[in-house]
Amino acid sequence: MNAPEPFAGEQVHSPVRHHILSVLVENKSGVLARIAGLFARRGFNIYSLAVAPSESHARFSRVTIVVDAESAPLEQIVGQLDKLVNVVAISDIAPREAVERELLLATIKTDVANRTPLLDTLGNAGAAIVDVDPGAVTVMLAGTPSACDDLERALEAFAEVELHRTGRVALPRLGRNTQATVEH
Amino acid sequence: MELTGAQALIKSLEQQGVDTIFGLPGGAILPVYDPLLDSSIRHILVRHEQGAGHMAEGYAMATGRAGVAMVTSGPGATNIVTPITNAHMDSTPLVVITGQVATSSIGLDAFQECDITGITMGVTKHNFLVQSAHELPRAVAAAFHLATTGRPGPVLIDVPKDVAQSTMEWWYPSGVDEYDLPGYRPTVELDEAAVARCVALIEQSERPVLYVGGGTLKSHASAELLAFAERTRIPVVTTLMARGAFPDSHEQHLGMPGMHGVYAAVMAIQRSDLLITLGARFDDRVTGKIASFAPDAQVIHVDIDRAEFGKIRRPDVALQTDIATALRSFDAAGAHPKNLDGWWREIRTWQANYPLVYDEPEVDGPLRPQHVIESIARTAPAGTIVASGVGQHQMWTAQHWPFEEPNTWVNSGGAGTMGFGVPAAIGAKAGRPDRTVWCIDGDGCFQMTAQELVTARSEGIPIKVAILNNAYLGMVRQWQEMFYDERYSEVYLSPDLPDYVKWAEAMGCVGLRATNVKEMNDVIDEANKINDVPVVIDFRTDSTEKVFPMVPAGVSNDDIMVHPSQRGGAR
Ligand SMILES: Cc1ncc(C[n+]2csc(CCOP(=O)(O)OP(=O)(O)O)c2C)c(N)n1
Numbered sequence: 134m135n136a137p138e139p140f141a142g143e144q145v146h147s148p149v150r151h152h153i154l155s156v157l158v159e160n161k162s163g164v165l166a167r168i169a170g171l172f173a174r175r176g177f178n179i180y181s182l183a184v185a186p187s188e189s190h191a192r193f194s195r196v197t198i199v200v201d202a203e204s205a206p207l208e209q210i211v212g213q214l215d216k217l218v219n220v221v222a223i224s225d226i227a228p229r230e231a232v233e234r235e236l237l238l239a240t241i242k243t244d245v246a247n248r249t250p251l252l253d254t255l256g257n258a259g260a261a262i263v264d265v266d267p268g269a270v271t272v273m274l275a276g277t278p279s280a281c282d283d284l285e286r287a288l289e290a291f292a293e294v295e296l297h298r299t300g301r302v303a304l305p306r307l308g309r310n311t312q313a314t315v316e317h
Numbered sequence: 318m319e320l321t322g323a324q325a326l327i328k329s330l331e332q333q334g335v336d337t338i339f340g341l342p343g344g345a346i347l348p349v350y351d352p353l354l355d356s357s358i359r360h361i362l363v364r365h366e367q368g369a370g371h372m373a374e375g376y377a378m379a380t381g382r383a384g385v386a387m388v389t390s391g392p393g394a395t396n397i398v399t400p401i402t403n404a405h406m407d408s409t410p411l412v413v414i415t416g417q418v419a420t421s422s423i424g425l426d427a428f429q430e431c432d433i434t435g436i437t438m439g440v441t442k443h444n445f446l447v448q449s450a451h452e453l454p455r456a457v458a459a460a461f462h463l464a465t466t467g468r469p470g471p472v473l474i475d476v477p478k479d480v481a482q483s484t485m486e487w488w489y490p491s492g493v494d495e496y497d498l499p500g501y502r503p504t505v506e507l508d509e510a511a512v513a514r515c516v517a518l519i520e521q522s523e524r525p526v527l528y529v530g531g532g533t534l535k536s537h538a539s540a541e542l543l544a545f546a547e548r549t550r551i552p553v554v555t556t557l558m559a560r561g562a563f564p565d566s567h568e569q570h571l572g573m574p575g576m577h578g579v580y581a582a583v584m585a586i587q588r589s590d591l592l593i594t595l596g597a598r599f600d601d602r603v604t605g606k607i608a609s610f611a612p613d614a615q616v617i618h619v620d621i622d623r624a625e626f627g628k629i630r631r632p633d634v635a636l637q638t639d640i641a642t643a644l645r646s647f648d649a650a651g652a653h654p655k656n657l658d659g660w661w662r663e664i665r666t667w668q669a670n671y672p673l674v675y676d677e678p679e680v681d682g683p684l685r686p687q688h689v690i691e692s693i694a695r696t697a698p699a700g701t702i703v704a705s706g707v708g709q710h711q712m713w714t715a716q717h718w719p720f721e722e723p724n725t726w727v728n729s730g731g732a733g734t735m736g737f738g739v740p741a742a743i744g745a746k747a748g749r750p751d752r753t754v755w756c757i758d759g760d761g762c763f764q765m766t767a768q769e770l771v772t773a774r775s776e777g778i779p780i781k782v783a784i785l786n787n788a789y790l791g792m793v794r795q796w797q798e799m800f801y802d803e804r805y806s807e808v809y810l811s812p813d814l815p816d817y818v819k820w821a822e823a824m825g826c827v828g829l830r831a832t833n834v835k836e837m838n839d840v841i842d843e844a845n846k847i848n849d850v851p852v853v854i855d856f857r858t859d860s861t862e863k864v865f866p867m868v869p870a871g872v873s874n875d876d877i878m879v880h881p882s883q884r885g886g887a888r
């Protein structure tokens with residue numbers, strides 16, 4: 134039986150489609166361009182990408198790439214990525230075996246008199262207010278990607294929202310083996 | 318010892334054993350050209366940087382060592398992007414050194430600045446922008462290591478002018494550990510379990526084919542291939558990139574598969590129950606329509622690059638290693654297929670019914686291109702290296718030249734770069750001066766890079782060039798004839814303009830012409846006697862001649878079109 138078509142505009146977050154690659158790279162100029170260029174020319178889709186220095190700050194950075202494993206077989210993506218000379222190690226973490234977190238920041242236009250519904254929404258989501266002025270509030274949520282999805286949907290009820298998400302970072306759950314780890 | 322960056326660069330190349338550099342100077346690379354005067358390295362001054370790149374490729378393909386090219390920044394660097402791309406597609410080891418504007422000017426649109434590391438990111442195995450003179454020896458050592466190990470490929474080193482001019486205390490990395498390549502591990506441990514699964518598949522097989530690709534040449538595995546093939550009696554096909562990996566004269570060799578492959582080679586793959594894939598990558602020019610490629614075959618895929626596994630065709634067993642190691646491990650396990658008599662009978666029937674054929678030339682001409690190629694080959698000494706451009710003449714050469722040895726076929730496969738032939742032949746001859754080097758070229762291709770014959774003449778590199786002058790961009794003409802209702806659009810070149818004989822003479826070469834069979838034999842004899850200067854022969858060939866067999870693009874290999882004289886009978 135065919136799966137029903139998703140509604141136009143609906144975001145599908147199927148855990149099967151997305152795979153998390155935690156990629157240790159040399160901290161050299163142009164590394165991000167090499168990764169982005171590889172994905173672009175091979176037609177691999179990046180769902181989200183986050184970069185930051187790793188535990189050994191000076192030499193290596195960690196790039197967390199959430200890939201669309203239906204745009205290409207995962208082993209193709211890993212194999213091609215591994216050929217980049219500046220890529221030192223790749224861990225492929227299946228979503229159910231990952232601890233994932235993401236940061237969401239949003240500024241919502243609302244005057245002081247009408248903030249109760251917003252405060253309810255934030256309370257339910259566990260989000261915090263990090264900046265305020267008479268016409269707007271900026272809120273923050275650090276949580277699982279799905280918690281961020283929930284808050285994002287809840288905030289659709291408000292008129293003017295400027296929203297920014299970091300893309301997720303992930304590490305393997307303790308006590309499990311990651312799959313297809315390419316460690317050098 | 319204090320050296321300038323430029324001196325350190327040249328000294329590093331000497332350390333790597335470089336004997337020849339192909340290049341052309343300019344502002345940003347000027348400092349490096351000065352210490353070159355004091356070096357034992359031979360520099361070959363090209364007339365266009367594209368020539369330098371293809372010469373370095375020809376050198377690499379003929380010698381098995383990395384080819385080296387050096388050019389200036391900006392347009393010098395962009396002129397060599399085509400050869401870099403070509404080397405990337407064909408996994409040819411190349412080290413390309415480009416000058417760059419001074420570090421303080423980078424990003425400011427300085428004169429002749431261009432972001433060559435950015436431009437070549439997708440067509441190099443790796444590239445470096447060197448930030449200090451101290452780093453130069455490491456960059457050179459790492460570049461050669463990267464270019465020549467694992468799956469070979471082009472590596473570019475971009476050297477800013479101030480880096481070449483500043484000084485450093487000479488040092489040289491003592492080994493791989495000092496190359497600063499923490500992410501590069503070209504060798505993997507042999508997967509014995511995968512070897513065992515390969516052996517099991519071979520032992521079950523009744524219709525196996527050794528599908529031999531260019532990786533077999535790169536891993537110098539011809540001797541192992543011969544031993545394995547002879548022990549198992551498995552039929553062999555060699556792709557365009559692997560011609561010479563297995564002797565054409567060998568009775569187990571079916572020839573080249575693919576779009577213009579030999580019928581028996583194409584059919585053997587199609588009917589095979591096991592493809593033993595050795596350093597080949599299921600290129601669309603080999604597979605035809607992929608969905609109907611070798612439909613009944615299980616696939617063993619041996620490659621040093623694991624990203625090739627499953628890229629096009631899902632293997633039943635993937636074995637990541639070099640080809641020589643794989644074949645030795647199969648032999649050590651005594652892998653042997655079932656009785657192949659029935660399989661060979663089927664193959665012999667295909668060979669008997671559909672050999673490579675062409676119509677005999679008329680006595681008064683025009684010449685048949687295949688006949689010209691066979692006539693040159695017949696008088697060429699053993700071990701002759703043959704280069705070609707891209708087009709019909711290339712396919713006819715791949716089909717009709719009798720390849721017997723590795724590294725005797727220099728051609729542009731993956732990129733299909735017109736104009737590759739002449740400079741690549743020059744590079745091959747520079748690397749192997751002991752060998753006769755022929756370039757079988759098209760009239761279209763010749764016009765793209767012919768000026769490098771000036772380089773050849775002035776550097777004393779006596780190659781022989783056979784232009785198969787069909788007055789057309791013949792391969793494109795063939796497609797227009799067959800698939801566009803004979804509507805010829807922008808493919809006519811004229812046989813007489815330019816006058817190839819005069820052009821050759823103007824470049825200091827001997828120019829000859831042949832319009833009929835007698836003249837053909839005479840000029841080939843004459844060319845064979847000339848060993849001091851380059852020779853160019855204008856062979857007037859039939860414009861309407863087409864390459865057969867042919868599997869049209871995107872069509873199943875099962876629907877291969879044989880030569881018109883072979884049609885009508887049962888296939
Ligand atoms: C640089 C480049 N431009 C265009 C093409 C497309 N192309 C492929 S073969 C061919 C014709 C080559 O003509 P010629 O050298 O005379 O060889 P022939 O096919 O006639 O033997 C062309 C235009 C190409 N492969 N490379």
Ligand SMILES: [Mg+2]
Nearest residue numbers: 759760789791
């Ligand atoms: Mg032509």
